[in-house]
Amino acid sequence: MATISLENVRKIYAGGVEAVKGVSMDIADGEFIVLVGPSGCGKSTLLRMIAGLEEISAGDIRIGDRVVNRVDPADRDIAMVFQNYALYPHMSVYNNLAYGLRNRGVPRDEIDRRVKEAARILEIGAFLERKPKALSGGQRQRVAMGRAIVREPAAFLFDEPLSNLDAKLRVQMRVEIKRLQKSLGTTSVYVTHDQLEAMTLADRLVVLNGGAIEQIGDPIAVYEQP
Ligand code: ADP
Ligand code: ADP
Numbered sequence: 001m002a003t004i005s006l007e008n009v010r011k012i013y014a015g016g017v018e019a020v021k022g023v024s025m026d027i028a029d030g031e032f033i034v035l036v037g038p039s040g041c042g043k044s045t046l047l048r049m050i051a052g053l054e055e056i057s058a059g060d061i062r063i064g065d066r067v068v069n070r071v072d073p074a075d076r077d078i079a080m081v082f083q084n085y086a087l088y089p090h091m092s093v094y095n096n097l098a099y100g101l102r103n104r105g106v107p108r109d110e111i112d113r114r115v116k117e118a119a120r121i122l123e124i125g126a127f128l129e130r131k132p133k134a135l136s137g138g139q140r141q142r143v144a145m146g147r148a149i150v151r152e153p154a155a156f157l158f159d160e161p162l163s164n165l166d167a168k169l170r171v172q173m174r175v176e177i178k179r180l181q182k183s184l185g186t187t188s189v190y191v192t193h194d195q196l197e198a199m200t201l202a203d204r205l206v207v208l209n210g211g212a213i214e215q216i217g218d219p220i221a222v223y224e225q226p
Helices: 043-051 093-103 108-122 137-149 167-184 195-201 219-224
Strands: 004-012 018-027 032-036 058-063 078-081 155-159 187-191 204-209 212-217
Touching: 004 043, 018 043, 018 058, 018 212, 032 043, 032 195, 043 058, 043 078, 043 155, 043 187, 078 137, 093 108, 093 137, 108 137, 108 167, 137 167, 167 195, 195 219, 204 219, 212 219
Parallel strands: 032 187, 032 204, 078 155, 155 187
Antiparallel strands: 004 018, 004 058, 204 212
16 A cells, blocks of 8 residues: 655646646545546546656656656556456456466466455456456456456556446446445545545545646535535
């Protein structure tokens, strides 16, 4: 687990759009932060900069004591969960979970331990030999989360992970993520459009507007403000 600190982080895209305008905040170890705000306010850009998927134009992002923008992508100790689950279609669920760890040279028994632990937590143990196409949408989304969990990262980043699911599954997965959050306690930054997701999951809610923090605080207090 780790703290994440953003210090005057800015993003100016090549065309001149200033997508993030000097965002500063400290995220505590184990804290679950939800980022909300209107479309185009910079949520995804900010998350991608924390993930190291987008270059930072100015400022610094630290995860633990490491400045993200100066760490090789392969050494960044974070895992991202996307809305398009991007599972490998030709691999079993087990191999989908194990693949990234094998690439990183994690020993076989350790891989097995982590895959089985993630499968237990996510209740996908019965599907480990199936291919993704034989799974329901909710099961696939769990496998996608499993790929992030097995890495045992210092932090999770979620980019609207439930937005492709139907309403019923969204509710179910929201509860599931809440449960995961309680059992793993990993520092998380979660982007969503969904107010219920934000209310359920956030320790602290950050409202972005025009690339800057407009409000930050307890989700109930933020939503109840006139
Ligand atoms: P959100 O996730 O809140 O919808 P984004 O971070 O995607 O917002 O976008 C913030 C702003 O940056 C928008 O004005 C968007 O058009 C612009 N933007 C996003 N990605 C790019 C890009 N690759 N190149 C240029 N402008 C971009
Ligand atoms: P995986 O199977 O876990 O995606 P790969 O070996 O294919 O692992 O990863 C390729 C690169 O992409 C690595 O540099 C890794 O840091 C990065 N990466 C992989 N998965 C994620 C993720 N979920 N979140 C952030 N970065 C990732």
